[in-house]
Amino acid sequence: MKFQIFIFLILFTFQMHYADTKEYELFSEQQSEEEILQLLQNPYVNPNTKNLNGTPFLHFAIEKGYTKATQKLIEKAANINVKDYFNKTPLHYASEKGHLDLAKLLIEKGANINEKNNYYDTPLHYASEKGHLDLAKLLIEKGANI
Secondary structure (H helix, E strand, O other): OHHHHHHHHHHHHHHHHHHHHHHHHHHOOOOOHHHHHHHOOOOOOOOOOEOOOOOEHHHHHHHHOOHHHHHHHHHOOOOOOOOOOOOOOHHHHHHHHOOHHHHHHHHHOOOOOOOOOOOOOOHHHHHHHOOOHHHHHHHHHOOOOO
């Protein structure tokens, strides 16, 4: 019995280490959405992991416009209000890049529309500044402070 527990612990530790090293592969600029989805199949990948610059997986997926990867991260319980080094949330990224479908998804899942980053900018500021009027309209309709 002790031997079985020992083997289990060794295998579990190996799987955890393997997952930790694989998680950072999600941040490769060359990763396609399909490759990211493949990596997310690993049950040990933590959807709330950040890279060395403090950028969470969810921000990366949204910045790239990866709808399926974003949905998968949310399914795996990624924090939809997680902040990066500059206190930008995923909704800031979606608003800046003009990803209306991803912004709708985040809002539907409870994203904070009025969250401010280090410079006191909200997602509405980003959408307006970048000319994403459809996204700005959505944010206002959903209760963004003007």
